[in-house]
Amino acid sequence: MTVVVQAYRFVPDLTPGQERSVLAHAGAARVAYNWALARVKAVMDQRAAERTYGVPDVRFPR
Structure with a gap:
């Protein structure tokens, strides 16, 4: 059985205001x-x- 793992990397194109909010x-x-x-x-x-x-440990009933 062959397993293929694929990933994507996205770079957001943020406005300066959006970048401030994210940060x-x-x-x-x-x-x-x-x-x-x-x-x-x-x-x-x-x-x-x-x-x-x-001081003993406190045990709570379950």
């Missing part, structure tokens, strides 16, 4: 990603500190 959306997405990543890391660090104090 603004990409920047906002990056800010949101960095915020969420920092939040997850903070929670994991807090949990690691709690373990050193002997």
Whole structure:
């Protein structure tokens, strides 16, 4: 069986206003990603500190 994989690459022809909008959306997405990543890391660090104090893990029933 032969599998053919084909891809296309498109370059958008944006106006200056559209380019600003695209870059603004990409920047906002990056800010949101960095915020969420920092939040997850903070929670994991807090949990690691709690373990050193002997605080047991919280188990939620399913």
